[in-house]
Amino acid sequence: MVFPELLPSFLYSPPPSIFISAMSIISFLSLTHSGFMESKGKNMQYAKFFNNAGSIKTSSVDKKAKLSGRIGMVIFYTPPLLVGMASFAFLPNDGGLRFDLLRLALIIHFFKRVFEVLFIHKFSGEMEIEAAIIISLSYFVSTASIIYAQHLTNGLPEPSIDLMYVGILLFLLGITGNFYHHYLLSKLRSKGDEQYKIPQGGLFNLVICPHYLFEIIGFIGVSCIAQTLYALSFTIGTLFLLMGRSIATRRWYLSKFDNFPKNTRLKEAKKVFDTMSSRGCKPDAHSYDILINPDLLTCSVLFDIWVDFLAMDI
Incomplete structure (x- = not known):
């Protein structure tokens, strides 16, 4: 091997x-x-996901130091x-x-x-x-x-x-x-502000x-x-x-913010290609499909694969 x-x-x-x-x-x-x-x-007990997970088992958790x-x-x-x-x-x-x-x-x-x-x-x-x-x-x-x-x-x-x-x-x-x-x-x-933002x-x-x-x-x-x-x-x-x-972060954002995009990188990529098209440029159709179609993301370059793994766009 x-x-x-x-x-x-x-x-x-x-x-x-x-x-x-x-x-x-x-x-x-x-x-x-x-x-x-x-x-x-099932998040670690110091993450914002755990602190905002709801009332499940809250009573037993609150008893701990x-x-x-x-x-x-x-x-x-x-x-x-x-x-x-x-x-x-x-x-x-x-x-x-x-x-x-x-x-x-x-x-x-x-x-x-x-x-x-x-x-x-x-x-x-x-x-x-x-x-x-x-x-x-x-x-x-x-x-x-x-x-x-x-x-x-x-x-x-x-x-x-x-x-x-x-x-x-x-x-x-x-x-x-x-x-x-x-x-x-x-x-x-700011100091004392407990509200999360995107x-x-x-x-x-x-x-x-x-x-x-x-x-x-x-x-x-x-x-x-x-x-x-x-x-x-x-x-x-x-x-x-x-x-x-x-994955937990993405799920948490989607649950807390109605305006959070379900596909961050792909929306930004689409904006880039739309801007290019509006200026008379014609990007390669296959490249466009790779960037806007999640089923084709595995064809993109290695960096994009890593980005999509961590952004959970695949």
Whole structure:
């Protein structure tokens, strides 16, 4: 088979570690399952979908201890940030430039998260303390596993295809785009305003969740820097998780806003082609069909496929 033969070309050989082998499977399955559950409406207990889900089981949920959304998010992201920083103290100069870049990328990622929680995001809801602890623990373990898996590559032959510098570019693109769209989201509500609005600006007119799109790009960058099986499995799992969350976001917008378009990117594409036609241009008919017919979207370029996955236009 081609795929198993291709793996050694861009991945380190899997280390003889039962823990990392098990975590590669567990991370992928748990993240994929979470994405599936999100797509079916069973949302995580810190999302706006959960807080606005209605009265089902409200009485049992209200009895559980809660804290503010901001404090809960700080609890999420502080432990993995500390893990990345501590790795420089406990594993100094362990794996050369690649190892240092990976740890630095993880530190930047979680520092950005904490910064956004403290200074960018607007919070109006609460979350259960139990959920905050569980999610924080999952971030802690996954970050430690990525670092430990990289530590175990010390002394192993480098992959024949070096993706480290490609990974740096993708990570920077992803984290910048993610931060920018988080900033746009924060501008939708003033302090004390609990009313949600349809996001505008950036790629929000093309993609329902561009912040998720760029987060996926960032994690692809991390996996390219690491080039380990665990980082790859975690990234693929994260992709499915955020796709599921994008489905939930689209469903939530449709339920809350009567004027929310059912097909964001395709409506914008149709406007472009209509404008071209009004100016005497005649775009290729096949290209027009691809952009306005959901049944033909799989014929579009790879970027459009990704956009449609996250916008859930297919």
